[in-house]
């Protein structure tokens with residue numbers, strides 16, 4: 500039984516999110532997703548959709564066995580509870596694989612880190628980014 504963890508903000512869902520989670524699910528037998536708390540999304544605009552609502556929507560997606568809200572202060576607490584064999588990072592996630600591996604080892608957590616693949620734009624009008632969906636809303640509705 501191989502348990503995989505994926506993680507992210509998942510603010511306004513789009514096919515790129517579904518592709519990432521399907522890719523992560525294919526790496527093992529059971530997929531757990533950690534949904535970032537708004538307070539921890541500091542590298543870009545904070546999400547519009549509330550924490551628990553984002554968790555609920557991610558948990559409803561077919562590849563996902565369980566969706567968890569992240570810990571407010573210590574990102575390793577959910578990992579220690581879930582005990583994954585693999586952490587699947589998104590293709591563009593800003594985390595440094597080697598630094599993350601070192602931090603996991605320092606906490607006594609033994610798991611592989613892998614990268615999921617991107618879903619490239621198949622058609623020019625596809626919106627495969629939450630930021631681009633929000634930009635489109637602002638452009639067309641204001």
Ligand SMILES: Cc1cc2nc3c(=O)[nH]c(=O)nc-3n(C[C@H](O)[C@H](O)[C@H](O)COP(=O)(O)O)c2cc1C
Pocket residue numbers: 506507508509533534535536537539540541568569570571573574575576577578586589592593594
């Ligand atoms: C292994 C791992 C565990 C994480 N656990 C949490 C957590 O418990 N709580 C949280 O708020 N964010 C957690 N995060 C951070 C976010 O999920 C994510 O990296 C970031 O805030 C949003 O990134 P995005 O731009 O890919 O959506 C974790 C990230 C990683 C890589």
Ligand SMILES: Nc1ncnc2c1ncn2[C@@H]1O[C@H](COP(=O)(O)OP(=O)(O)OP(=O)(O)O)[C@@H](O)[C@H]1O
Pocket residue numbers: 506507508509510514515516518519543588589590591592616617618619627628629630631
């Ligand atoms: N087009 C895509 N293809 C594959 N994975 C994606 C795609 N878009 C997002 N993801 C993955 O989904 C996870 C969560 O992404 P996030 O919530 O940051 O969405 P986003 O649409 O990339 O957001 P933003 O546009 O605001 O940067 C990340 O691991 C990210 O790599």
